[in-house]
Amino acid sequence: MTETRTGRFSGELRQALVAFALAQFICSFAGSNMNVMITDISEDLGTDVQGVQLTITLFLVVMAALMIPGGKLTDRLGRKRCMVAGLALFGVGALVSAMAPGLGVLIIGNSILEGVGTALLIPPVYILTTLIFTDLGSRARAFGAISAMGGIGAVAGPLIGGFIASAISWRAAFLFQALIVLAIIVLSRRSVHDPVRPDPSRPFDVRGAVLSAAGLILIVLGILAADDGLWLMLGLLVAGALVLAGFFVSVRARERAGQEPLLSTSLFRNHISNLGLITQNAQWLMVMGTSFVVSAYLQVVRGYNAIETGAVFTATTVGLLLSSLGAERFARRRAQRTLIVAGFAVTVVGLALLVLLVRFYAGVWPFVPGLFIIGLGLGAMLTPSVNIVQSAFGEQQQGEISGLSRCVSNLGSSLGAALAGTILAASIGDHPGRGYALALTAVAVVGVIGHLTALFLPRGPAPVLPQGQ
Template sequence: MLAALALAQFICSFAGSNMNVMINDISEDLDTTVQGVQVAITAFLLVMAALMIPGGRLTDRYGRKRCFLTGLIVYAIGALLSAAAPGLGVLILGNSILEGIGTALLIPPVYILTTLLYPDVTSRARAFGVVMALGGIGAAAGPLIGGLITTAISWRAAFVFQALVTAVIVLLSRRIDDPLPPDPTRSFDTVGAVLSAVGLVLVVMGILATDDNVWLMIALLVLGVLVLGWFFRSARAKEASGREPLLSLSLFRNRASNLGLVTQNIQWLVLMGTSFTVAAYLQVVRGYDAIQTGVVFTAATSGLLASSLSAERLARRYAQRTLIMSGFVVSIAGIVTLIILARAYSTAWAFVPGLVLIGLGLGVMLTPSVNVVQSSFPEEQQGEISGLSRSVSNLGSSFGTAIAGTILVAGLSKGAYAAAMITLAAIGLIGLTAAALLPRASRTS
């Protein structure tokens, strides 16, 4: 069961990062630009973030296993459509839309089932350690695997690979038993789902519009904030009248969970922002091909794998707060190292120390951040908090790609690489501050 859940997290994280090394190949084959490929990558992450909360709520109504399998099938269809895409529009439909929808359906059940099937904190830390390790490896090793497939066959084969892995997950998931029965009588807040999705889309589109038109950026951001405000006001009104909103506002009354969500958002922002920035810089400025770029990223994969698989042992010895703070410190040190060594040396080895540190830091804190949030709520709220948690994390991935991509597109040859990395380090400091504000608790609380 854990193999199916962990592989599902792997393939969805892989989808978010493997295209970073295909930027040149896709843009040339589909006669588009680097910015066009960036839009496709960001749109995939954004669709996931926008639909993750509704996806989490659907698990209560239709069951976790049914949503999981449905998401896998939709994802596989999107991957095959992407593999056959004749142009950027079809690629966006397959990869950004269908794979994004599939991910939003299948990822909340991964976290709900892991939480319910492993009730004590130590076993849950071990299970989440495996899930987050595979997720982190998918994001960090995506460039290498994607680069190998692209170089040996074609970038289209990378999407066929995703469909094949999805088929394996469907076979493995036959062993999964849903610990909670579905409740078909549960209502679904359609208006709330639309408002939350539209608000998040407008905010990320505002960030993407920064390089094109400042006034458009401001208009989209303001409009996005207003729509999200409307969403929360609607949820408050539904709760006051005794109806069930898409997202219960009581979820935001838990201080530890709120701070944990902030750390999750920034962790994935740093991971995906760094991945996109370094991959684009190596290909566009240094002239590396897909496989060379992927090999460089094995440094991050190695660091992340080593620390993620130690999650159970670390959870026994250290408080969650300590692990999350340590992870941010190491990750920020890795970003600083990337900036300094990339400026001083032209060799690919200059990127290895920084990527190793970022991988180690992220691997240390990904699991405790998830554990802090999921463990803060009882079983009946796992659907809601899992959807919210994954939405926040994927929104961080969207922000990371959008922010880094916007800075890079402004001028890769004019110090944009350093500017993007410095921005990511500054955001990492915000995450460190949020981690420091987490309640001091025992190792197993």
């Protein structure tokens, strides 16, 4: 699969890119579309806002916790094989969710099966993109398309999900996911090829996988437990930190013994990649935190239905689309650092407007300017952050860095839903306006941290290291 002399991708390469982009789209869509179905799901399954928040957050944290092991398994089992297996598991989870009679089955289908499926299929998408699109220009365009579709899936999820839920049922939104997954499997059968043969004899660090997953899950559960008491929250957070510390001790011990760990510590010695990972985490925390808070506020406080809530997010979708369409032109004229720094600044301004206008004015329109500006900011910086991280390592470490990158991004999403959702849920009954403002302010603080972090990125493009480094 090659590029043509005109700079366009060949037909087979285009089909592969469409499959990759759709895969990222549907996984991001699955993480945000339930936000507009809070009322419908709660009434149908006999639960409340916290129950739906738990389902959404568990889906995101399962993805984050298993993304690193998922990326590592691709070296052993094969990238395409893991991608197809992940798609199949995701599709089964969507069908189970569509038929769920209660919250427990919904958690099994959506949080567990779809979460594990996503962890299996997303790392191969980014690894294969890096391996198939060999030169920096084509790879940047491919990552741009995939990241843009991920952003669109996240911000348009409420709109599409709201339309489906209002026109048919919230269950139909999961059937939509299953149909998209089936289309990706059919599309990728002939167009997606793994240029590197898998190595079944390659060892897999089971202990590292268990420790890393357990540590991340405990951290997120600690944030979710804020309403259940300070000591429980602190206990879970401390336990998570200790388990993660044990994970790094285990990794170092395996490296000293000459064994292959789940995650090489060399990944954390790249200054540019570390900064890029922090910006990715902050970006996706803002995406999911904003989506959950605004969706829950509109439904529970304002009484909007799914389609009305989703329609409000059209502003974010339009902003992100406009920004994404100009991403390639911006990349030719501005350094990746500049785009990320500007993206954070614009997004924080959008969050400020979302708080101030809604506080002083009634109706729907006060939500529109802030959400539109947030879309513009996100569209400008999502792709550069991914490209900085992925391009910082050679072919031999793509499995590890892809898993780590997706883990950090999805951890940001889960933290966004947990942190902002918990702040909102704590006061949505007595002081909904105050809870709304505090939750979005917390998201904006994370945006400021991301902005300050991006200032330390190099002013030029991230260097591409030789293979094997």
